[in-house]
Amino acid sequence: MTKAAALLLAGSLALAACASDEEGGDTATGNGGASGDLKIGLAYDEAGRGDKSFNDSAYAGAEAAIDEFGGEVQEVSPNEDGSNRAELLSNLAEQGYNPVIAVGFAYDEVLGEVAPQFPDTVFAQVDGSNADGAKGDNVTGLVFAEEEGSFLAGVAAALKSETGQVGFVGGVESPLIEKFQAGFEAGARAAKPDIVINSQYISPAGDFSGFSDPAKGQIVAQSMFDAGADIVYHAAGGSGTGVFQAAAASGGRAIGVDSDQYQTVEDPALQAVIMTSMLKRVDNAVQAFISDYVDGNVEGATDVLNDLSTEGVGLSDSGGFITDIKGDLDQYRQQIVDGEIEVPTSL
Template sequence: MARGRENALRRVRGIRLVAGALALGLGLAGLAACGSDEAPAGGGDGKLKIGLAYDVGGRGDQSFNDSAARGLDKAKAETGIETRELEASPGETDSAKEDRLRQLADGGFNPIIAIGYAYATPIGKVAKDHPNVKFAIIDDYSPGTDDGPNIANLTFAEHEGSFLVGVAAALKSKTNKVGYVGGVNTPLLQKFEVGYAAGVKAAKPTATVEVKYLTQPPDMTGFNDPAKGETAATGQLDAGADVIYAAAGGSGSGAFKSIKSKGKLGIGVDSDQYNVPELADVKDVIMTSMVKKVDLAVYDFITSVKAGKPISGNKVYDLKSGGIEYATSGGKVDDIKAQLEEYKQKIISGTVQVPSKK
């Protein structure tokens, strides 16, 4: 009888221990669930869900955004990833950009890449609210704004590449006057302008540079208005310029149209625009392009996240790292390539210091 009661007590204690263990396990699971409601960067199958937010013009701008798209496409072709691409609208507010990034984060996309400095403030806010999502922003590093622990700042030494195409413009100019058409008058585009002007003056001190910006902030339509690009280029050509550097995104197509009509030379930006299919009708006037390898930066970031070692902080792509280059497609700078390469090596070695600000 005593032995029976002892066995019964043992069974009760066993049931209580099992129940306690179950409760503890459920509690820990609940805590883990509360700790993060966000998708990890890569699921159990190793696949990523990548969100990409374009700047104005989006995929198909023949320049900046298209370069980013190439990096995404390359990663997609090589690895099993799901993607979603969203595009900014001309004149939209920071709130609209913030909503776009939140839409991607809430949709389980991780990592998320924002294309363009205009996302600086929005990405800083969204990244704080989604600490387990990896973010990257192209073209901006603003401490206190978009420098969070889960943000990669992928920036470029555009002034170095612009210096080289400035040298090319000066050497090819017959009138001693060249032009610069910028999309929007921002510090970033001024960086292109300053580097370009420095290159022109280095190669030909007596040359002059005509400068025209299509719009002023906050009007960002200067990156996607070919008609304005055509008008600006026509004005510079009529004033005597015979080579124009069009750093204006999708508006550059209009500038090249005008340049072709006048039988002069143009310089592309971001992509090797001589090889852009949409610009086939004007490719014969594009003598070179300042190639900014946004595709490389996007690809590097995606592969770093997939490898479990995401890029963080500010990473600068310059001439030395191969993130900036000048294009030789079409053969129009073959005769001056030795001089361009000489300046390139001087910049890489530090012998030539290229200014980046006015």
């Protein structure tokens, strides 16, 4: 069994706990406050911690590692335009944090510049491949088969839709988020070939505000509900709250992303519309990477893939909304794992 699979249940508990933490703290210590030698640097994606999704999941993984090994984690977030990402990584390395984990594909370019300057620091990037070693021999990519989990989300949406129309809201138009869209659309059409799918993005390529603008997320999703969709899936980070708000206002349903958002949202009215979430176990991947670092088992210039076979992606069943279609979902999941279904990664 992989470390990611073994950490699945523990990661769920850690993520639920971190969602209730207060925002604004820069350092957390585990083991009852005892600090060991482990110093983890965590550089967040757009929106930072508190997004109830992607960044929170990364923090949950780091927090779980601190609980296990002791030490501390230093959290940093980019400025509004993201122009200080390189500075954030450099500062963490200069201050002795090791490993340093960059959260999100937006660190692609700057990590390739910074990592070679600190050859004694071990870096990892969530959603950033380094299989070719272009970012340096000291960088490990933590990558996911988002398309596989999104395929199951598409199956669930199509099978549960009463109007025969569903929607997808992407945060920022990019190859990564298109993997979510491609998988979702493929899954929906596999389950119901005549399904109508409306897919839109909050912001264009290069504009990362689409991950942290709930108001625009609500506008985009509302247009889909108004046009006849009754279920909308989002891959939009913190903007997903707006998708949930649109679903609640329209009497529709939504599918969350990254974490089990049924468990992380605080508003009962929003919780009630979250049919399921596409779990992207960033928490497991981060915790497993740190565990490998502690054990001295990290290999740079490589990728660690998290997919359905490792339970690195999947669907949540909180609330019981998809219990009646579990058999169908299990069948599709097994076909993907067995290679009988090849899920597209692009449109």
